[in-house]
Amino acid sequence: MSKGYGPLADRPDQPVVGLAVSHESADLHVTGAALYTQDLVGRTHGTLHAWPVQAPHAHARVTSLRAGAAYDVPGVVRVLTAEDVPGLNDAGEKHDEPLFPSEVMYYGHAVCWVLGETLEAARQGAEAVEVDYEPLPALVSVHDAIEAGSYQGHRRTVSRGDAAAGLERAAYRFSGELEIGGQEHFYLETQAALALVDENGQIFVQSSTQHPSETQDIVAHVPPSPGTR
Amino acid sequence: MEPRLVVNGRTRELGEVGGHVTLLEWLRGSGLTGGKEGCAEGECGACAVLIARDDGPDRTRWVAINACLVPAAAFDQQEVVTAEGLGRSYGSGRLHPVQREMADRGGSQCGYCTPGFICSMAAEYYRPDRRPVAPADGGAPNGSGRPADDEHGPNGFDLHALSGNLCRCTGYRPIRDAAYALGQPEADDPLLARLAGPAPAPAVTATSNEQGRYVRPASLAEALELLAAEPGAQLVAGSTDWGVELNLRHARAALTIGIERIGELRELTVGRDRIDIGAALSLSEIEAGLARSRVRVPLLDELWPQFASRLIRNGATLGGNLGTASPIGDTPPALLALDASLVLASSQGEREVPLSGYFTGYRQSVKRPDELIKTIRIPLPLAPVSAFHKIAKRRFDDISGVAVAYALRLTEDRSVASILIGLGGVAATPIRALAAEQALTGRPWTRGVVAAAAEEMARAGTPMSDHRASEAYRIAMLRNSLLKFYAETLEPKGEARS
Numbered sequence: 001m002s003k004g005y006g007p008l009a010d011r012p013d014q015p016v017v018g019l020a021v022s023h024e025s026a027d028l029h030v031t032g033a034a035l036y037t038q039d040l041v042g043r044t045h046g047t048l049h050a051w052p053v054q055a056p057h058a059h060a061r062v063t064s065l066r067a068g069a070a071y072d073v074p075g076v077v078r079v080l081t082a083e084d085v086p087g088l089n090d091a092g093e094k095h096d097e098p099l100f101p102s103e104v105m106y107y108g109h110a111v112c113w114v115l116g117e118t119l120e121a122a123r124q125g126a127e128a129v130e131v132d133y134e135p136l137p138a139l140v141s142v143h144d145a146i147e148a149g150s151y152q153g154h155r156r157t158v159s160r161g162d163a164a165a166g167l168e169r170a171a172y173r174f175s176g177e178l179e180i181g182g183q184e185h186f187y188l189e190t191q192a193a194l195a196l197v198d199e200n201g202q203i204f205v206q207s208s209t210q211h212p213s214e215t216q217d218i219v220a221h222v223p224p225s226p227g228t229r
Numbered sequence: 230m231e232p233r234l235v236v237n238g239r240t241r242e243l244g245e246v247g248g249h250v251t252l253l254e255w256l257r258g259s260g261l262t263g264g265k266e267g268c269a270e271g272e273c274g275a276c277a278v279l280i281a282r283d284d285g286p287d288r289t290r291w292v293a294i295n296a297c298l299v300p301a302a303a304f305d306q307q308e309v310v311t312a313e314g315l316g317r318s319y320g321s322g323r324l325h326p327v328q329r330e331m332a333d334r335g336g337s338q339c340g341y342c343t344p345g346f347i348c349s350m351a352a353e354y355y356r357p358d359r360r361p362v363a364p365a366d367g368g369a370p371n372g373s374g375r376p377a378d379d380e381h382g383p384n385g386f387d388l389h390a391l392s393g394n395l396c397r398c399t400g401y402r403p404i405r406d407a408a409y410a411l412g413q414p415e416a417d418d419p420l421l422a423r424l425a426g427p428a429p430a431p432a433v434t435a436t437s438n439e440q441g442r443y444v445r446p447a448s449l450a451e452a453l454e455l456l457a458a459e460p461g462a463q464l465v466a467g468s469t470d471w472g473v474e475l476n477l478r479h480a481r482a483a484l485t486i487g488i489e490r491i492g493e494l495r496e497l498t499v500g501r502d503r504i505d506i507g508a509a510l511s512l513s514e515i516e517a518g519l520a521r522s523r524v525r526v527p528l529l530d531e532l533w534p535q536f537a538s539r540l541i542r543n544g545a546t547l548g549g550n551l552g553t554a555s556p557i558g559d560t561p562p563a564l565l566a567l568d569a570s571l572v573l574a575s576s577q578g579e580r581e582v583p584l585s586g587y588f589t590g591y592r593q594s595v596k597r598p599d600e601l602i603k604t605i606r607i608p609l610p611l612a613p614v615s616a617f618h619k620i621a622k623r624r625f626d627d628i629s630g631v632a633v634a635y636a637l638r639l640t641e642d643r644s645v646a647s648i649l650i651g652l653g654g655v656a657a658t659p660i661r662a663l664a665a666e667q668a669l670t671g672r673p674w675t676r677g678v679v680a681a682a683a684e685e686m687a688r689a690g691t692p693m694s695d696h697r698a699s700e701a702y703r704i705a706m707l708r709n710s711l712l713k714f715y716a717e718t719l720e721p722k723g724e725a726r727s
Contacts (some may be wrong), residue, residue, distance in 0.1 A: 016302060029340030029346055030324065032263015032312035039262035120440070169344040186268040187397050195438055201704035 006055040035106025037208045039190040044196065048077055051122035052110030053129045058138035062111055062131060069128040070114055078127060081112045088221045093214050099222060104133065195219075231238035232305045232436050235429075236261065238674040246301045247438035248485030249475060252278070256311060263298050263312040263344040267395070269476035271295045271469055274394035274540050280387060281308035281428045287353025291408070292513070292543050293352035293632030294667050295348025295393070298472025298635070299544065300465065302443035303487050310420065310664035312344030315351055322727040326514045327351045327415070330407035337695075338399040346394045346404060349540060353390035360385045361413075366685045371589045382409030387616055392625045393538025401591060411418050427578065431490030445487040449574065452488055459484050465495075466509045469537075470553050475695060483680035491545065494603060502609050505572075508602040509549025528605070528615035528634060535619040548602040551587070554594045554658065557629050557697075561588070561659035563617055564605065565651030567635035572604035575583070579603065588658035612636035612647065616714050620706045622697070629654045633662075633710040637674075637718070645669045645678075650711075655690030655703055665711065671703030679715040683708045 011018070028034035029116055041047050055062075067079035082089050082100035091099040100112055116122030139145045167173060191214075193207035203223075209215050232243035236256070253264055253276045262350060267273035276297040284290035289365070315325040322687040326331060327350045337343040353359065361384050380388045387409045396404060414421040434445035446452040455640035456462055463482035465471050488494055494509035497518040504516055504524060516533055519526060536542060536559045550558040550631040551571065561584070570583045573596055584719035587594050596602065630690035632653035648669050652661035668682035692703035 020333065020335075022332050023335065023337055023340075025545035026335075026337055027324065027328075027341060029343040030312070030328035030331045030339035031316045032261070032347075034340045035262070036265070036341060038266070039257075042258065042260060042262065127479075185397065187274055187341070188265070188395065189338065189339065190266060 013074065018168035019029060029229035036189055037194055037206050038190065038196055040194050040206060044194065048115045048117065049119040049122045049192070050080075050113045050115055051119065051126040053112050053126045053131060053134060054108045055104040055131070056107070057104050057133050057135050058107045058140055060134040062102050062104065062138060063134050064130075065130045066130040067112065067114075069130065070125035073116075073121060073125045075116060075117040076114060076128075078115045079112060080115065080123065085222055087223050088223065091218055093218065103136075165206055230306070232302065232432075232434060232437045234304045237309045237310055237317060243301060243374065244303055245436050245438045246443070247436060248300055248302060248441045248465075249481055250301045250438075250441035251297055251472065251475070252299045252301045252304055252309070253296035255657075256296060256309070261311050263314055265341055265344065265346075266297055267345075269297050269539055270473045271298050271393070271537075273342065273345070274343040274349060274538070277340050277394065277540055279310040279346040279348050280304070280422065281310075281368075283428045284357065284424070286471065287427050289424045289426060290357065291352050291424070293349045294467075294543050295388075295469070297476065297539050299468045300487070302434055302436050302483060302485075303445070303465070303468070303489070305434040305436075307429050307446065310348075310351075312347045312663045315347060315420075315610065324363075325351065326411060327354050330371045330410045331404070334407045334410065335403040335684065336399060336407045339397075342394060342396045344683075346396065347389065350408055350411075351420075352539075353386055353408070355424065356387075356390075356413060357424065359387070359413075362635060380643075384409060384411055384413075389534055389625075390539050390653075392534075393507065393540030394495045395449060402460050411489050416592055421622055440481055440556075441483050441485060443487065445490065449491050449493040450576075452486055452491060452604070453574060453576040453599075455486055455632040456486070457599045462486050464488055464491055464552065464601055466549050467511055468544040469541050469545040470549055480562060488601065494548065496604075500609070503613045504607040504609060506547060506605045506607070508551075508604060512542040512545050512547070513539065516542075516558070526567070526611060528563050528567060528611075528617055528636060531615070531617040532559060532634070534625065535559065535617065540652070541626075549608050550600055551594075551605070552596070553558070554592045554596075556591065556656060556657065556658050557632070557654045558655060559619060559629055559632050561607075562632045562634040562651030564607070564652040565659060565661055566615065566636040566649045567611070568636070568649055569608075570606045571602050573597075573600045574603040575600040581606070585661055588660075591657040594656075612649070614639065614718055616717055618710045618713065620698070620710075628697060631655060631692075631703050631706045631710070633707065633712050641676055643674045645672055645674050647650075647702075650686075652689055652707070654697070655707065657691070660690055662686055662707075665689060674715070674718070679711060683711040686711045701713065 014184055023033055065081060067081065070076050070079050085099065089098050089100055091097045101109060104111065112129065114122045114125035114129065116125055138149055138152055188209050191208055196204045198204060203219060204221055205215065207215050234243055240475050241259060248354055256264055264278055265275040266366045267275035273297065276295050277293050278296045279291045279293055281289045282292045283410060289344060308340050316328055327347055329668055333345065333348060361580060362381060382412055388405065432445060433447045434443065436443050443457060446455060462484040463471060464486050485693060489509045495507045497507060497510060497515065499506045512533060533542065537545060547560055550560045571587055572579055575597065597625050616635045618633045619629050620631045621629050634651040635651045640646045648666050650666055651659060652662050655657045665682045665685040668685045669678065670679045687704050687708040689707055692700045694700045
């Protein structure tokens with residue numbers, strides 16, 4: 001009913017906007033029924049779990065890797081290394097992230113993966129893998145990187161006019177450094193992926209990712225098969 | 230008796246879970262995947278579930294805890310409710326009121342944190358002393374009433390109940406809207422009805438698998454015998470610290486001894502000259518127990534919300550916080566300021582040691598491997614003026630960079646009769662700021678005297694730089710903390726607090 005504002009301020013009959021609409025999965029969320037990648041494990045038969053062997057160096061060369069002891073751990077099925085890659089040893093889109101690296105590029109970099117019948121077996125298997133590293137120099141702070149002239153991509157500058165002359169004429173000049181505690185936004189769902197090999201040798205991957213097409217491409221270029229799998 | 234537990238009203242065999250399978254792993258393994266693993270260290274709360282715990286002799290309380298931290302074996306013969314079970318308890322196809330409000334008010338987006346929020350919210354929904362603080366508008370639960378303050382809804386909902394649950398996409402406003410819109414449980418609510426009877430008694434449990442044994446002894450004497458026989462055994466109460474070791478550092482113990490339900494470790498008595506607090510009472514139970522005994526320890530009241538979230542405080546114990554002897558535990562500074570002592574028990578007997586002489590090095594203490602902490606003893610009367618300052622990166626649910634606790638007695642002419650200052654995060658152990666205490670004792674409580682003592686504070690300990698705080702920052706915080714405490718004592722509110 002109009003109260004002096006004219007008909008445009010009135011609510012129309014059967015409005016489509018301005019109504020509370022629940023999330024389409026809200027009832028599933030609040031009851032814990034909604035399924036996430038990690039929840040699928042219990043619904044698949046004979047799932048193997050993977051655990052990474054992670055490098056304890058920021059930068060190093062892998063000089064040798066001995067996986068034998070992992071097989072002594074009950075439940076360990078397979079240790080995956082670079083030798084197991086029939087296609088491209090690459091886990092990225094720009095072909096600069098080896099799936100099984102010979103050069104460690106950051107602390108915690110996975111150098112190989114252990115498959116086990118249980119997560120615990122895979123973890124213990126990973127603990128048993130022996131890796132020798134030759135530590136290499138590492139730049140671990142922004143200051144170190146600037147000093148070494150090591151920049152990622154372009155050095156971005158914003159300029160207009162003759163800044164140097166402007167500064168020269170300025171009544172006051174201030175200089176200083178600014179550090180920003182930048183943080184990656186972490187979603188709560190842990191990174192998980194479940195891969196099923198079907199009766200035709202096709203691989204069906206369910207992954208907690210925002211990049212399904214990249215994931216599909218990467219998964220497909222590691223085995224020697226066309227990307228259509 | 231076979232290890233078993235009641236989950237969502239249904240009895241299930243626990244199986245031989247040993248000491249290392251967490252309640253969350255067990256629940257998920259049995260098909261209840263509503264509870265999620267987010268952080269595996271008790272920060273995100275995605276794993277929260279409800280457990281039935283004592284609330285006085287013949288009453289039960291629904292308590293929310295982090296299922297990712299606790300051994301499943303600790304729940305032998307216990308009752309657990311998950312997000313899946315909450316709705317089901319209302320009949321199939323119906324949502325629990327907490328679930329209804331969260332769904333209707335947009336409290337979920339990706340939904341991963343939601344089942345944990347639901348459980349924390351349900352625990353607060355059923356809190357027996359939750360009462361509307363504003364007149365009810367017409368009876369129907371809605372969000373239109375004015376909140377009582379920044380942290381309580383018109384329905385009495387304490388937002389701190391959700392302080393252990395993180396959401397990274399919905400945002401907290403719709404979640405708060407849902408919390409504040411809740412009414413009181415209906416009279417025929419089955420989970421409300423459950424509160425009228427006693428909680429399940431603790432079981433005597435022994436379970437083992439290839440990775441280790443879990444034993445819950447029947448008495449303190451049995452626990453001490455076990456510990457004497459296997460001094461390397463891991464004592465576990467709320468498991469809020471050990472659970473992190475299990476999940477993130479993959480620590481494993483051949484023998485885990487569950488002690489949190491042993492009667493002798495759960496007593497709280499207030500005498501004429503001291504308060505005795507059982508080492509295995511959860512911090513929430515101590516809070517409630519002191520309130521029931523009508524004793525106020527303002528320093529502890531100030532500490533509790535800053536210590537950790539409600540989810541953690543529902544498990545964490547003083548015995549655990551002191552037993553790990555971490556230099557950044559938050560209870561040691563407060564207990565040092567309260568001049569507490571510890572009763573250590575072994576199969577050989579008991580001894581009392583002052584807390585100021587308890588810590589000997591980084592995560593080391595005078596406690597022998599065959600001893601456990603039985604009681605924390607706080608002498609009475611309390612110093613009338615106290616404060617707890619926690620400097621951390623987040624207001625709540627964080628680990629201290631620096632923690633400072635004060636207990637001050639002033640004479641009538643406002644000189645310092647005595648002051649005890651406990652410090653955390655500035656040395657290999659929690660310490661007392663003895664030089665600052667000395668610089669103040671017997672002197673007038675004036676800005677000049679305090680400022681001079683603040684320089685002694687700044688020299689206390691051997692602060693180091695790490696990811697929580699730099700050495701320079703820690704030193705600055707020590708100095709400023711004393712100045713802040715002085716300023717607090719000048720405010721009428723500060724005086725009234727005593």
